[in-house]
Amino acid sequence: MVQRPETFTLPYYIHRNPAMLSPMYPPSAPLLAILLLTLSALTTSAEVDLDLKINADHSISLSSALYSIPSICSSFNYDDSTTADDPVSFNTCKDHEKYYKPRAHRVNAKTHVVHAPKDAKSIPTIRQTFHDHGTHVTLQVHVDSPNSFKTNEMKVIDDATMEVEGVDGKALLVPFDNDIISMYQSRDLDNHANNLLQMTSAYVAPFYSEETRSGVVIGSLEHTVWKTGIKFHAKTLRLKDGTFGVHKLDVIAGLNGLEETRDYIPHGWVSSREQSDKANHLASPAFFMGEFNDWRDGMELYANSQVKKNPEMPEGVDNVVGWNSWGVTQFGTTLENAVAASEAMKTLEDVGFEGSFIDFDAVNLSFEEQSKLVETTSENGQNAGVYAAPWSYFSDDLDATVMCGGETYTQRELVKKNLKGEPMKALDKRINVPSVTNYAYDPTHPGVLCMAIDYVEEALDAGMKLIKIDFINWGVMEGGSNSDGSHYEESVTTGMAAYNYGMEKIAEVIDNRMVISLSMAPTFPNHFAHARRIGCDQMYGGVEFTMNQLWGGWWQKEMLTLDPDLIVFNKNEIIDVPSVLKPFVNGFKMDSRSRVNKGVVHGGFYLAGDDMTNSTSVELTQKYLGNEEVNKVALLGEPFRAVSSPERIVVAPSVFELDSKKGGKYLAVFNYNPKSKNIRVDLAKTVVDGAKSYTDVWTGKKYDLVFVAEDAVEFQLRGASSLLMQFE
Numbered sequence: 076m077v078q079r080p081e082t083f084t085l086p087y088y089i090h091r092n093p094a095m096l097s098p099m100y101p102p103s104a105p106l107l108a109i110l111l112l113t114l115s116a117l118t119t120s121a122e123v124d125l126d127l128k129i130n131a132d133h134s135i136s137l138s139s140a141l142y143s144i145p146s147i148c149s150s151f152n153y154d155d156s157t158t159a160d161d162p163v164s165f166n167t168c169k170d171h172e173k174y175y176k177p178r179a180h181r182v183n184a185k186t187h188v189v190h191a192p193k194d195a196k197s198i199p200t201i202r203q204t205f206h207d208h209g210t211h212v213t214l215q216v217h218v219d220s221p222n223s224f225k226t227n228e229m230k231v232i233d234d235a236t237m238e239v240e241g242v243d244g245k246a247l248l249v250p251f252d253n254d255i256i257s258m259y260q261s262r263d264l265d266n267h268a269n270n271l272l273q274m275t276s277a278y279v280a281p282f283y284s285e286e287t288r289s290g291v292v293i294g295s296l297e298h299t300v301w302k303t304g305i306k307f308h309a310k311t312l313r314l315k316d317g318t319f320g321v322h323k324l325d326v327i328a329g330l331n332g333l334e335e336t337r338d339y340i341p342h343g344w345v346s347s348r349e350q351s352d353k354a355n356h357l358a359s360p361a362f363f364m365g366e367f368n369d370w371r372d373g374m375e376l377y378a379n380s381q382v383k384k385n386p387e388m389p390e391g392v393d394n395v396v397g398w399n400s401w402g403v404t405q406f407g408t409t410l411e412n413a414v415a416a417s418e419a420m421k422t423l424e425d426v427g428f429e430g431s432f433i434d435f436d437a438v439n440l441s442f443e444e445q446s447k448l449v450e451t452t453s454e455n456g457q458n459a460g461v462y463a464a465p466w467s468y469f470s471d472d473l474d475a476t477v478m479c480g481g482e483t484y485t486q487r488e489l490v491k492k493n494l495k496g497e498p499m500k501a502l503d504k505r506i507n508v509p510s511v512t513n514y515a516y517d518p519t520h521p522g523v524l525c526m527a528i529d530y531v532e533e534a535l536d537a538g539m540k541l542i543k544i545d546f547i548n549w550g551v552m553e554g555g556s557n558s559d560g561s562h563y564e565e566s567v568t569t570g571m572a573a574y575n576y577g578m579e580k581i582a583e584v585i586d587n588r589m590v591i592s593l594s595m596a597p598t599f600p601n602h603f604a605h606a607r608r609i610g611c612d613q614m615y616g617g618v619e620f621t622m623n624q625l626w627g628g629w630w631q632k633e634m635l636t637l638d639p640d641l642i643v644f645n646k647n648e649i650i651d652v653p654s655v656l657k658p659f660v661n662g663f664k665m666d667s668r669s670r671v672n673k674g675v676v677h678g679g680f681y682l683a684g685d686d687m688t689n690s691t692s693v694e695l696t697q698k699y700l701g702n703e704e705v706n707k708v709a710l711l712g713e714p715f716r717a718v719s720s721p722e723r724i725v726v727a728p729s730v731f732e733l734d735s736k737k738g739g740k741y742l743a744v745f746n747y748n749p750k751s752k753n754i755r756v757d758l759a760k761t762v763v764d765g766a767k768s769y770t771d772v773w774t775g776k777k778y779d780l781v782f783v784a785e786d787a788v789e790f791q792l793r794g795a796s797s798l799l800m801q802f803e
């Protein structure tokens with residue numbers, strides 16, 4: 076028998092970030108500063124800022140100066156041992172006849188609204204808990220039942236309407252993971268077509284006024300068991316002037332579907348736990364709800380409110396600088412390429428690339444090769460890195476066997492299966508590209524864990540200091556290795572729980588001795604990692620895709636170091652196009668400085684990707700990654716954030732800003748268009764309001780700003796170029 080790994084305890088110090096309690100995020104309106112959840116039924120206080128009322132149909136209305144939700148109902152499906160057939164569902168509003176009038180009580184900062192059933196012997200008690208955190212509220216649904224039960228969908232808000240003060244309403248849709256070129260989407264809430272269209276954002280969604288930036292953020296704070304998300308339609312009808320809104324708003328634990336979560340089978344079931352008083356209890360994840368003067372602050376507070384790892388990287392690492400082999404040499408990478416990269420990055424040591432990571436991607440190096448790489452890089456004062464894809468099986472041969480820990484397994488035993496026991500390929504079946512859509516492993520299977528852990532231990536033994544972990548989104552897919560689609564580890568009943576189980580085991584073995592960098596991965600959970608690639612692959616000239624990821628995903632900086640992917644100069648596109656098309660295709664590819672600026676504004680990973688056995692590539696890398704002043708901005712370790720939302724659904728905005736904690740204010744302006752363009756910036760909406768001049772970080776030259784209106788300046792940019800500016 077393979078020895079089952081012992082129970083996991085996180086290697087990190089888990090804590091709630093104190094920023095949550097500090098005045099760093101001033102509440103947007105006086106309302107949140109002195110937020111008192113009061114119930115008109117209980118009190119007649121005149122100082123009610125966030126008004127919470129219980130309506131006759133048992134719904135709860137919640138309103139503030141900025142937003143109102145006239146009717147919050149909570150629901151869940153419910154399967155107990157006494158209901159023979161299909162699960163039934165309970166909804167606090169639709170089923171109100173089964174319940175007494177809800178009663179509310181307040182305990183410290185929590186307001187509980189209790190729905191007690193008239194038939195307490197067979198119907199669950201439902202409690203909606205609103206917890207006031209000063210800067211935001213959390214909402215959670217608790218179910219208590221006399222019988223043990225299970226559920227695979229809980230909606231803390233079911234089918235609500237929300238109206239928000241403001242004009243030019245927008246919503247940001249967050250993708251479930253960063254695979255197959257996922258994008259962050261900007262959706263217009265004033266658009267009538269969006270009335271009919273259901274929109275889904277995974278984990279979290281902000282609803283905000285593009286003009287004033289004020290808005291509401293709703294998102295899940297727990298990612299241990301459930302896949303979560305927000306569904307809604309734009310509400311453009313019957314809104315008063317100066318408001319925007321959404322309807323059919325669902326705030327869901329149990330998000331599921333091919334489009335939503337890349338799942339073929341339903342979300343796993345979650346069982347109640349027996350309490351000491353014999354009631355069987357289950358709580359939904361806590362959902363964050365808050366209103367903010369600037370929705371961007373709201374997203375950062377949301378990220379900060381997650382249970383997160385200690386933000387320290389392994390000793391000696393703040394940013395990660397260096398080189399990775401996936402840029403150009405890819406599967407053909409040899410030790411010689413890595414050694415050449417080590418030498419090339421050594422020449423940039425004095426301008427920011429000291430302690431470079433030379434990272435071998437997607438190729439399985441032998442232990443001897445790994446050791447050789449570690450030897451070379453240490454001689455150059457650098458670190459070596461490896462790659463792992465522990466939850467994916469890149470082959471169609473399910474009869475192949477694998478040995479680990481003295482046991483032999485067939486691949487068929489290890490892969491995830493559907494409810495009928497058929498092995499399932501990861502990602503969408505419609506994209507049936509061999510070795511892109513292969514089988515997914517059950518992260519709770521001891522054979523799978525044994526292979527993952529052996530691999531990690533070998534890398535540690537060889538002296539590796541970074542591990543890029545890829546295709547791990549396959550590990551979160553519903554389905555397990557057992558013949559009924561359940562997981563090997565029977566306490567694990569959902570894809571999310573299986574993913575946490577496996578990732579935490581890997582993190583425990585690594586024990587902070589390597590930088591853990593996630594590549595293709597769900598956005599959450601991420602408490603076991605130091606870094607995450609914010610988007611899908613983007614290593615060449617198509618910078619706009621990555622800037623879309625920074626626009627929509629910058630807030631992840633509160634939890635992780637951001638990886639914008641590689642900076643490559645001597646290659647323009649991912650696939651070689653016929654030479655007749657090259658001028659056209661390359662016209663859309665951005666210039667070398669912009670490729671660097673893409674990395675700079677992410678303030679995290681800063682990695683070259685060219686083939687350093689090619690002297691032209693080395694010269695280009697030395698030239699463009701050799702600008703010390705530019706590198707200093709990257710090494711501030713502070714990601715920029717976007718000034719505005721993209722004009723169209725899935726593109727990127729042009730202007731990004733940074734007010735550095737270390738002093739210095741910056742703007743980065745990108746012209747993604749192949750033609751030259753004047754880009755107008757409303758300075759009053761940036762951190763450099765009042766500035767008259769700037770320094771071009773690339774050249775050190777100082778320029779006066781060209782005002783075209785009061786507070787509005789214009790930058791003239793060549794096609795496919797960008798500007799990186801420092802302000803006093």
Ligand SMILES: *[C@@H]1O[C@H](CO)[C@@H](O)[C@H](O)[C@H]1NC(C)=O
Nearest residue numbers: 439440441442464526527530
């Ligand atoms: C990598 O290759 C070595 C042999 O070179 C093999 O023992 C090991 O199982 C391989 N690891 C993976 C994860 O494929």
Ligand SMILES: *[C@@H]1O[C@H](CO)[C@@H](O)[C@H](O)[C@H]1NC(C)=O
Nearest residue numbers: 645646686688689690691692
């Ligand atoms: C370096 O790369 C460029 C562009 O791919 C190629 O044209 C050139 O021949 C290469 N040089 C060497 C010495 O291999």
